[in-house]
Amino acid sequence: DETREMGDGPRVLSLLSASTEIVHRLGASHLLVGRSHGCDDPPLATALPIATAPRVDPNAPSAEIDAVVRAQAVAGGPIYRIHSAMVKDLRPDIIITQEQCRICAVTPDDVKAACAGLPPAKMVVIKPVTLEDVFGDVGAIAMAIGIAERGERLVQHMRQRMDYVALQSKSVASTAHAPKVAHVEWLAPVMGSGYWIAECVQRAGCTMIHGEAGGHSPVLPSFSALSDADLLIVAPCGFSIERTRLELAAVLSNPEWLALPAVKAGRIFIADGNKYFNRSSCGVVETAEMTAEMAWTQLVGLWGHHGKHWVRLSELDAFCNRVDASPPTKRVDVAKDLEASPDSEPNGLANVSEGAGVHR
Structure with missing residues (x-):
């Protein structure tokens, strides 16, 4: 029912740029209540509240970013800060994150630590490694938010476009x-x-x-x-x-x-x-x-x-150098410290669901 899909539905907090884009491509942008600091596509997504902040300045030189990230990886602890108070206010039913790379985005462990004690939310975890994983992620997210058929249609469309690329490349190879x-x-x-x-x-x-x-x-x-x-x-x-x-x-x-x-x-x-x-x-x-x-x-x-x-x-x-060129740096607030989360309170996450991770 199209009316139902555009009306009530789960409140979705997307903590990954890819998943935010996928939710939009599924025609479900109305379900999004928040995003990560890196979610920038489509432009409408940037109007959502930002629930995370990086601990490493993304505008620093490449060598500096690499050095800081490697040091942080050795020291342990999260690379990103999750604003627990905002997550509480957003009241998400579903939180989407990833476990493919702890350096690239918020991980399930980060979410569990930051959201301990908050009302339960289903966590959808994707782990894309191959192209089939990416297709699987689209389907997993679509199923989690209750529009599996749209996911199937979108994946079919993506496959057809991929096949056309292969066909055209072969024709001139x-x-x-x-x-x-x-x-x-x-x-x-x-x-x-x-x-x-x-x-x-x-x-x-x-x-x-x-x-x-x-x-x-x-x-x-x-x-x-x-x-x-x-x-x-x-x-x-x-x-x-x-x-x-x-x-x-x-x-x-x-x-x-x-x-x-x-x-x-x-x-x-x-x-x-x-x-x-x-x-x-x-x-x-x-x-x-x-x-x-x-x-x-x-x-x-x-x-x-x-x-x-x-x-x-x-x-x-x-x-x-064109007049309307985008600036080379990003507007982002860098986290200065970690937000404490109570270790003794029960975990506020339930029903962990894996997407492409099942294909690895």
Whole structure:
């Protein structure tokens, strides 16, 4: 019943950018009562109350972020702060979080600790590693909020679009070899990729190097390790194109970088690593489309991503210097301390439900 779906329903607190986007794509934005600090798509989502804050400044240089996060990982404790008082006020029936990466977003343990003693809420936990996991997450979230049929329809639509990317890429592919693509997920240290991103690269008729489907992002010894790539996609995790330009300023004069065959051939592409590539949302389809546009000259512009979600390195300055360019930094409040939560009170979470984690 469409009227019921647009009326009463569970109050949903989404603590992951991908899940917030998925809820919107399911036509259930009216169920959202709050979000994480990183939930920025679609723009309407930013009007929701923010229930989390990072303990690491996301606007710091890449090397500094890496160092602080590694130190925090060794010391233990949460990377993010959850505003327990706000969660109490929001009265969520469902809280969506993830356990794929404790560095990337709030984890189930973080939620349990911060929400101890609060009224019970069902926790939906996703753990995307592969493309099938991402599809599974869409279905799991749809089922949890009571619109399973919409989830099935959306997944079918995503699969069809993915198949079209593979079809178009195959139609223009060279019989010699599939282009070797390296996705640079971080710049200091240099990191490769993997997870579902490798499968998006495969759908675009290419082969990922320095990363494999379902695998973790490898740390590379230097930029020289990228010398076997036919093209480089620079899309650091959480970075917009404008932010990546700031980070690249110290890289472009590096002798190792300048010596790369892909650099000499002009096959360097800068993409939005915040909303695409590294985000396990419905945007995985756009990630595959963008990769196909970058890899195959005949497909540039086919899906409308060039000049919008990716640019050539030679176009980077023009893109970032335009009048309506987005600022390179994010507006975010960094947590200064941890919010205490009573250890003795009963846990306020019930009925933990796993999404894509069941596929791992």
